[in-house]
Amino acid sequence: MRPMLEAHRVSSLRSRWEVREDGAPLLVLEAKGWRSSVRYTLDGVAYEVQSTWTGTTYTLLGGDGSEIARAERIGRKHWSITTGDEELHFRRRSIFKADQEWIAEPGSSEPRGTIRRTGTWRGDAEADLPGMPTPVAVFTLAVVLLMWEQAAAAAAAT
Structure with a gap:
Protein backbone atom coordinates (compact mmCIF):
# COMPACT_ATOMS: atom_id res chain seq x y z
CA MET A 1 0.00 0.00 0.00
CA ARG A 2 1.69 3.20 -1.16
CA PRO A 3 -0.72 6.03 -1.78
CA MET A 4 0.77 8.80 -3.92
CA LEU A 5 -1.95 11.41 -3.83
CA GLU A 6 -2.12 14.58 -5.90
CA ALA A 7 -4.59 17.36 -5.18
CA HIS A 8 -5.38 19.84 -7.93
CA ARG A 9 -7.48 22.87 -7.11
CA VAL A 10 -10.48 22.92 -9.43
CA SER A 11 -11.39 26.59 -8.98
CA SER A 12 -9.59 29.61 -7.60
CA LEU A 13 -12.90 30.94 -6.28
CA ARG A 14 -13.92 27.85 -4.27
CA SER A 15 -12.11 25.43 -2.00
CA ARG A 16 -12.48 22.33 -4.12
CA TRP A 17 -9.75 19.87 -5.10
CA GLU A 18 -9.67 16.88 -7.41
CA VAL A 19 -7.61 14.16 -5.76
CA ARG A 20 -5.79 11.54 -7.83
CA GLU A 21 -4.12 8.37 -6.59
CA ASP A 22 -1.15 7.30 -8.69
CA GLY A 23 -2.48 9.51 -11.51
CA ALA A 24 -6.03 8.06 -11.56
CA PRO A 25 -9.05 10.12 -10.36
CA LEU A 26 -9.96 9.13 -6.80
CA LEU A 27 -12.35 11.73 -5.34
CA VAL A 28 -13.20 15.42 -5.00
CA LEU A 29 -12.68 17.31 -1.75
CA GLU A 30 -15.47 19.87 -1.48
CA ALA A 31 -15.29 22.63 1.15
CA LYS A 32 -18.41 23.15 3.20
CA GLY A 33 -19.45 26.24 5.11
CA TRP A 34 -16.70 28.58 6.18
CA ARG A 35 -13.97 26.47 4.55
CA SER A 36 -13.24 24.75 7.84
CA SER A 37 -14.50 21.38 6.68
CA VAL A 38 -14.66 19.21 3.57
CA ARG A 39 -16.80 16.32 2.39
CA TYR A 40 -15.89 13.48 0.08
CA THR A 41 -16.84 9.94 -0.88
CA LEU A 42 -14.22 7.20 -1.06
CA ASP A 43 -15.08 3.65 -2.16
CA GLY A 44 -18.79 4.43 -1.69
CA VAL A 45 -18.36 5.66 1.88
CA ALA A 46 -19.17 9.29 2.75
CA TYR A 47 -16.63 11.12 4.92
CA GLU A 48 -16.55 14.57 6.46
CA VAL A 49 -13.56 16.42 7.88
CA GLN A 50 -14.62 18.94 10.53
CA SER A 51 -12.59 21.59 12.29
CA THR A 52 -12.90 23.30 15.62
CA TRP A 53 -13.48 27.06 15.36
CA THR A 54 -9.79 27.67 16.17
CA GLY A 55 -8.65 25.35 13.37
CA THR A 56 -6.22 23.50 15.63
CA PHE A 96 10.24 29.01 5.49
CA LYS A 97 8.11 26.31 3.83
CA ALA A 98 4.66 24.93 4.58
CA ASP A 99 5.61 21.40 3.45
CA GLN A 100 4.92 18.68 6.03
CA GLU A 101 6.78 15.46 6.87
CA TRP A 102 5.35 12.26 8.32
CA ILE A 103 7.82 10.99 10.92
CA ALA A 104 8.04 7.84 13.04
CA GLU A 105 8.05 9.84 16.29
CA PRO A 106 8.85 13.37 17.47
CA GLY A 107 12.57 13.93 17.12
CA SER A 108 12.99 11.49 14.21
CA SER A 109 15.46 12.70 11.63
CA GLU A 110 14.24 10.72 8.61
CA PRO A 111 10.75 11.30 7.22
CA ARG A 112 8.48 8.35 6.41
CA GLY A 113 6.56 10.48 3.90
CA THR A 114 5.85 14.03 2.77
CA ILE A 115 3.07 16.42 1.82
CA ARG A 116 4.32 19.29 -0.31
CA ARG A 117 2.97 22.14 -2.35
CA THR A 118 3.28 21.67 -6.08
CA GLY A 119 1.64 24.95 -7.06
CA THR A 120 2.12 28.17 -5.14
CA TRP A 121 -0.83 30.12 -6.49
CA ARG A 122 -3.36 27.37 -7.13
CA GLY A 123 -2.89 25.46 -3.88
CA ASP A 124 -2.00 22.13 -5.54
CA ALA A 125 -0.26 19.50 -3.43
CA GLU A 126 1.31 16.05 -3.53
CA ALA A 127 1.25 13.54 -0.67
CA ASP A 128 3.70 10.63 -0.68
CA LEU A 129 2.65 8.55 2.33
CA PRO A 130 3.97 4.98 1.85
CA GLY A 131 2.15 2.35 3.88
CA MET A 132 -0.56 4.70 5.12
CA PRO A 133 -4.10 3.41 4.45
CA THR A 134 -5.81 5.48 1.74
CA PRO A 135 -8.66 6.81 3.96
CA VAL A 136 -6.12 8.12 6.50
CA ALA A 137 -3.86 9.48 3.73
CA VAL A 138 -6.80 11.41 2.21
CA PHE A 139 -7.67 12.78 5.67
CA THR A 140 -4.05 13.85 6.18
CA LEU A 141 -3.97 15.57 2.80
CA ALA A 142 -7.31 17.30 3.50
CA VAL A 143 -6.06 18.57 6.88
CA VAL A 144 -2.90 20.01 5.30
CA LEU A 145 -4.86 21.66 2.47
CA LEU A 146 -7.26 23.23 4.99
CA MET A 147 -4.33 24.31 7.17
CA TRP A 148 -2.75 26.06 4.18
CA GLU A 149 -6.11 27.71 3.32
CA GLN A 150 -6.46 28.94 6.90
CA ALA A 151 -2.90 30.36 6.90
CA ALA A 152 -3.48 32.11 3.55
CA ALA A 153 -6.75 33.63 4.81
CA ALA A 154 -5.05 34.85 7.99
CA ALA A 155 -2.19 36.41 5.97
CA ALA A 156 -4.66 38.13 3.64
CA ALA A 157 -6.57 39.57 6.60
CA THR A 158 -3.52 41.37 8.00
Missing part, protein backbone atom coordinates in the same frame (compact mmCIF):
# COMPACT_ATOMS: atom_id res chain seq x y z
CA THR A 57 -8.16 20.21 15.73
CA TYR A 58 -9.72 18.31 12.82
CA THR A 59 -11.91 15.22 13.05
CA LEU A 60 -12.63 12.62 10.35
CA LEU A 61 -16.21 11.37 10.58
CA GLY A 62 -17.65 8.37 8.75
CA GLY A 63 -21.05 8.41 7.07
CA ASP A 64 -22.70 7.28 10.32
CA GLY A 65 -21.16 10.20 12.24
CA SER A 66 -18.60 8.07 14.09
CA GLU A 67 -15.12 9.48 14.66
CA ILE A 68 -12.46 7.66 12.64
CA ALA A 69 -9.45 9.91 13.23
CA ARG A 70 -8.47 13.15 14.96
CA ALA A 71 -5.69 15.59 14.01
CA GLU A 72 -4.41 17.85 16.79
CA ARG A 73 -2.06 20.83 17.18
CA ILE A 74 -2.63 21.85 13.54
CA GLY A 75 -0.53 24.83 12.54
CA ARG A 76 2.25 24.00 15.01
CA LYS A 77 5.70 22.73 14.03
CA HIS A 78 4.78 19.27 15.40
CA TRP A 79 1.27 17.84 15.13
CA SER A 80 -0.35 14.41 15.17
CA ILE A 81 -3.20 12.25 13.94
CA THR A 82 -4.76 9.59 16.15
CA THR A 83 -6.60 6.70 14.47
CA GLY A 84 -7.99 4.12 16.87
CA ASP A 85 -4.88 2.80 18.60
CA GLU A 86 -2.26 4.42 16.33
CA GLU A 87 -0.69 7.86 16.59
CA LEU A 88 0.93 9.36 13.48
CA HIS A 89 3.41 12.21 13.92
CA PHE A 90 4.06 15.09 11.53
CA ARG A 91 6.23 18.18 11.43
CA ARG A 92 6.56 21.28 9.32
CA ARG A 93 9.63 20.83 7.16
CA SER A 94 11.05 24.30 7.78
CA ILE A 95 10.06 27.69 9.07
Whole structure:
Protein backbone atom coordinates (compact mmCIF):
# COMPACT_ATOMS: atom_id res chain seq x y z
CA MET A 1 0.00 0.00 0.00
CA ARG A 2 1.69 3.20 -1.16
CA PRO A 3 -0.72 6.03 -1.78
CA MET A 4 0.77 8.80 -3.92
CA LEU A 5 -1.95 11.41 -3.83
CA GLU A 6 -2.12 14.58 -5.90
CA ALA A 7 -4.59 17.36 -5.18
CA HIS A 8 -5.38 19.84 -7.93
CA ARG A 9 -7.48 22.87 -7.11
CA VAL A 10 -10.48 22.92 -9.43
CA SER A 11 -11.39 26.59 -8.98
CA SER A 12 -9.59 29.61 -7.60
CA LEU A 13 -12.90 30.94 -6.28
CA ARG A 14 -13.92 27.85 -4.27
CA SER A 15 -12.11 25.43 -2.00
CA ARG A 16 -12.48 22.33 -4.12
CA TRP A 17 -9.75 19.87 -5.10
CA GLU A 18 -9.67 16.88 -7.41
CA VAL A 19 -7.61 14.16 -5.76
CA ARG A 20 -5.79 11.54 -7.83
CA GLU A 21 -4.12 8.37 -6.59
CA ASP A 22 -1.15 7.30 -8.69
CA GLY A 23 -2.48 9.51 -11.51
CA ALA A 24 -6.03 8.06 -11.56
CA PRO A 25 -9.05 10.12 -10.36
CA LEU A 26 -9.96 9.13 -6.80
CA LEU A 27 -12.35 11.73 -5.34
CA VAL A 28 -13.20 15.42 -5.00
CA LEU A 29 -12.68 17.31 -1.75
CA GLU A 30 -15.47 19.87 -1.48
CA ALA A 31 -15.29 22.63 1.15
CA LYS A 32 -18.41 23.15 3.20
CA GLY A 33 -19.45 26.24 5.11
CA TRP A 34 -16.70 28.58 6.18
CA ARG A 35 -13.97 26.47 4.55
CA SER A 36 -13.24 24.75 7.84
CA SER A 37 -14.50 21.38 6.68
CA VAL A 38 -14.66 19.21 3.57
CA ARG A 39 -16.80 16.32 2.39
CA TYR A 40 -15.89 13.48 0.08
CA THR A 41 -16.84 9.94 -0.88
CA LEU A 42 -14.22 7.20 -1.06
CA ASP A 43 -15.08 3.65 -2.16
CA GLY A 44 -18.79 4.43 -1.69
CA VAL A 45 -18.36 5.66 1.88
CA ALA A 46 -19.17 9.29 2.75
CA TYR A 47 -16.63 11.12 4.92
CA GLU A 48 -16.55 14.57 6.46
CA VAL A 49 -13.56 16.42 7.88
CA GLN A 50 -14.62 18.94 10.53
CA SER A 51 -12.59 21.59 12.29
CA THR A 52 -12.90 23.30 15.62
CA TRP A 53 -13.48 27.06 15.36
CA THR A 54 -9.79 27.67 16.17
CA GLY A 55 -8.65 25.35 13.37
CA THR A 56 -6.22 23.50 15.63
CA THR A 57 -8.16 20.21 15.73
CA TYR A 58 -9.72 18.31 12.82
CA THR A 59 -11.91 15.22 13.05
CA LEU A 60 -12.63 12.62 10.35
CA LEU A 61 -16.21 11.37 10.58
CA GLY A 62 -17.65 8.37 8.75
CA GLY A 63 -21.05 8.41 7.07
CA ASP A 64 -22.70 7.28 10.32
CA GLY A 65 -21.16 10.20 12.24
CA SER A 66 -18.60 8.07 14.09
CA GLU A 67 -15.12 9.48 14.66
CA ILE A 68 -12.46 7.66 12.64
CA ALA A 69 -9.45 9.91 13.23
CA ARG A 70 -8.47 13.15 14.96
CA ALA A 71 -5.69 15.59 14.01
CA GLU A 72 -4.41 17.85 16.79
CA ARG A 73 -2.06 20.83 17.18
CA ILE A 74 -2.63 21.85 13.54
CA GLY A 75 -0.53 24.83 12.54
CA ARG A 76 2.25 24.00 15.01
CA LYS A 77 5.70 22.73 14.03
CA HIS A 78 4.78 19.27 15.40
CA TRP A 79 1.27 17.84 15.13
CA SER A 80 -0.35 14.41 15.17
CA ILE A 81 -3.20 12.25 13.94
CA THR A 82 -4.76 9.59 16.15
CA THR A 83 -6.60 6.70 14.47
CA GLY A 84 -7.99 4.12 16.87
CA ASP A 85 -4.88 2.80 18.60
CA GLU A 86 -2.26 4.42 16.33
CA GLU A 87 -0.69 7.86 16.59
CA LEU A 88 0.93 9.36 13.48
CA HIS A 89 3.41 12.21 13.92
CA PHE A 90 4.06 15.09 11.53
CA ARG A 91 6.23 18.18 11.43
CA ARG A 92 6.56 21.28 9.32
CA ARG A 93 9.63 20.83 7.16
CA SER A 94 11.05 24.30 7.78
CA ILE A 95 10.06 27.69 9.07
CA PHE A 96 10.24 29.01 5.49
CA LYS A 97 8.11 26.31 3.83
CA ALA A 98 4.66 24.93 4.58
CA ASP A 99 5.61 21.40 3.45
CA GLN A 100 4.92 18.68 6.03
CA GLU A 101 6.78 15.46 6.87
CA TRP A 102 5.35 12.26 8.32
CA ILE A 103 7.82 10.99 10.92
CA ALA A 104 8.04 7.84 13.04
CA GLU A 105 8.05 9.84 16.29
CA PRO A 106 8.85 13.37 17.47
CA GLY A 107 12.57 13.93 17.12
CA SER A 108 12.99 11.49 14.21
CA SER A 109 15.46 12.70 11.63
CA GLU A 110 14.24 10.72 8.61
CA PRO A 111 10.75 11.30 7.22
CA ARG A 112 8.48 8.35 6.41
CA GLY A 113 6.56 10.48 3.90
CA THR A 114 5.85 14.03 2.77
CA ILE A 115 3.07 16.42 1.82
CA ARG A 116 4.32 19.29 -0.31
CA ARG A 117 2.97 22.14 -2.35
CA THR A 118 3.28 21.67 -6.08
CA GLY A 119 1.64 24.95 -7.06
CA THR A 120 2.12 28.17 -5.14
CA TRP A 121 -0.83 30.12 -6.49
CA ARG A 122 -3.36 27.37 -7.13
CA GLY A 123 -2.89 25.46 -3.88
CA ASP A 124 -2.00 22.13 -5.54
CA ALA A 125 -0.26 19.50 -3.43
CA GLU A 126 1.31 16.05 -3.53
CA ALA A 127 1.25 13.54 -0.67
CA ASP A 128 3.70 10.63 -0.68
CA LEU A 129 2.65 8.55 2.33
CA PRO A 130 3.97 4.98 1.85
CA GLY A 131 2.15 2.35 3.88
CA MET A 132 -0.56 4.70 5.12
CA PRO A 133 -4.10 3.41 4.45
CA THR A 134 -5.81 5.48 1.74
CA PRO A 135 -8.66 6.81 3.96
CA VAL A 136 -6.12 8.12 6.50
CA ALA A 137 -3.86 9.48 3.73
CA VAL A 138 -6.80 11.41 2.21
CA PHE A 139 -7.67 12.78 5.67
CA THR A 140 -4.05 13.85 6.18
CA LEU A 141 -3.97 15.57 2.80
CA ALA A 142 -7.31 17.30 3.50
CA VAL A 143 -6.06 18.57 6.88
CA VAL A 144 -2.90 20.01 5.30
CA LEU A 145 -4.86 21.66 2.47
CA LEU A 146 -7.26 23.23 4.99
CA MET A 147 -4.33 24.31 7.17
CA TRP A 148 -2.75 26.06 4.18
CA GLU A 149 -6.11 27.71 3.32
CA GLN A 150 -6.46 28.94 6.90
CA ALA A 151 -2.90 30.36 6.90
CA ALA A 152 -3.48 32.11 3.55
CA ALA A 153 -6.75 33.63 4.81
CA ALA A 154 -5.05 34.85 7.99
CA ALA A 155 -2.19 36.41 5.97
CA ALA A 156 -4.66 38.13 3.64
CA ALA A 157 -6.57 39.57 6.60
CA THR A 158 -3.52 41.37 8.00
